[in-house]
Amino acid sequence: MSTAKSAAAATPSLSIRVDGDNPDHHLFQNRGTWWIHYTEHRGNKKERKRQSLRTRDVVEARSGRDALFARMRAGGASLAEDAAPGATPSAAGPAVANAAPLADPARARSQLLRPLGLEGWDELEPVVLASLCAEAPLLLVGPHGSAKSFALERLAASLGLRFRAYNASLLHFDDLVGIPLPDESGKGLRYVSTPTSIWDAEVVFIDELNRTRPELQNKIFPIVHERRVQGVSLTALRHRWAAMNPPVREETRPGEANYLGAEPLDPALADRFAFVVEAPSWGELSTAQQKRVLQGSLRQGGQPLADVKPFVERARRWFLLLREAAPARLVDYFVALEQQRRSAGAVPFSTRRMAMLLQNALAVQAARAALAEVAGGEVAVRTVDWETSVWLAFLHGSPTLAETGTLDRAVMRAFHRQAWAVCGLAEGDPWRELLTIADPVERALRAVALGLVVTDEQLGQLVVDGVESVAVPAHRDATALALYLAVHRERALPAIAVESLAQRIARVLAPVQRDVTLPTAQAGLAREVGQLEAEGTGNPARDAYVRNLLEALLPDGYAGTSPREVRDRFVRLWDRLQLGLRLEVAA
Secondary structure, eight states, X not given: OHHHHHHHHHSOEEEEEEXXXXXXXXXXXXXTEEEEEEEEEETTEEEEEEEEOOOSOHHHHHHHHHHHHHHHHHTTOEEEEEEOTTOOOOTTSSSOOOSOOOOOHHHHSOSSSGGGTOOSOGGGHHHHHHHHHHTOOEEEEOOTTSSHHHHHHHHHHHHTOOEEEEETTTOOHHHHXXXXXXXXXXXXXXXXXXXXXXXXXXXXXXXXXGGSOHHHHHHHHHHHHHSEETTEEOTTOOEEEEEEOOOOOSSOOTTOOOOTTOOOOOHHHHTTOSEEEEOOOGGGSOHHHHHHXXXXXXXXXXXXXOOXXXXXXXXXXXXXXXXXTOOHHHHHHHHHHHHHHHHTTOOOOOHHXXXXXXXXXXXXXXXXXXXXXXXXXHHHHTTOOHHHHHHHHHHTTOTHHHHHSOOOHHHHHHHHHHHHHHHTSXXXXXXXXXXXXXXXXXXXXXXXXXXXXXXXXXXXXXHHHHHHTOSSHHHHHHHHHHHHHHHTTTOOOOHHHHHHHHHHHHHHHSOOOOOOOOOXXXXXXXXXXXXXXXXXXXXXXXXXXHHHHHXXXXXXXXXXXXXXXXXXXXXXXXXXXXXXXXXXXXX
């Protein structure tokens, strides 16, 4: 009996309370990196666990969380899950499914692309399937040799559709339409089809798209967007695909190729592609994936084709159903998203692009539902969350990649998070108005001014986001100090927010006398700090914090700035937050 007790005590159980309205349950950010927290019970003892997920991407963090819990289940741990009522509505229904997501099937076990011989494409699986089920134009952008053409050729072969591939850098219009001859009336032209002509094609793939001659690009527009050529409908055409290398940039990172002749894609042509997807390069593959690529290259006759048609048909059914009952929140999301982008000075999306993004979100949700249905049945379908789908739709639906060759995922993630939060709130809600502010620092300052309109937890997240958004480290410390002074006595911020701030300002709040030897090149910084301390700011309480801040940053904390700029920033924040009055009242 004692042995049984010992074994039972050794098997942990986990206390997990799932908030159905919060897809980020059990997750928190520490200096931009996502962590997981949970409580582990062993007999009468319980232990709070925290673990870094080593990612700044919330979608990857959710998948990592779900994979960790799944491994614990597999290892014998029991999960005491307490789901909120109504947390798992149907993914196809008109209401937004708010259930906490499981790891995407495409990330957990590739069902579509790896069986076609593609490594490192797992996270793109829902996006590629979305383009297939919606029959939406797909553009792949990536360096040479990144399997762009291979991927599309394998997909076409698996679909069993009539496939035409064209190299745009060598293409002549006659290659598309055939040989022009006078018609019977002698007043017009008719085209004699050739084996390469487009008329009966079901799939068209245009490679090297951004090396196309300008006059030919104009003739590609209607093929991609309207399935027409020379005004004639291409009745058999279903899928329009293209590929390109990243356009030439003035500055490249070490080891990055610059492709002569690869021009930025014309914005009007880029805007015709619903999905613009970055293909993974060799360096982005894991060691195991690289090994499988090399082993597969030795296989005689290549890897056998998997049948993707059942996935496409299943996703297509979901897509048509969702399109008839699109959640109203999605419309609000994309309106808020574009407002965020424009207020931050981003190049505006066209009306066409905004409509495409909404369709993309429905298609990605349909694809993820289909993949989940195959992997885990109806129960898995109910866990497919909308937020992940709209994020993937936005990330892989931006034409910026084709126009510039790069995407700033951190900025896009910030736009997405704000828009998703805004669209879940009622009109006139002060919190909604707060979230429409694009600048994270300004948002944090306004949140402090709003007082009890925001909860302590919300305020903590806004303060941390505001601090972490500041690019220059010394300015970040000045911002952290000002915000900490504004809230630490008035509000009970979550421990993780306090810890994040404390890591930045500990040297300022607890100064020590120290001797610092400065190189000659940095001696000027010390003299400038001394001059600023002698000048003062006209406020003794503020002067004390300024002195501590400036001296704490010596000797090497002024990269990208100067002591005067740091002092001026802190003074502006002091006045904006009325810190003199706040500290006087608190005392």
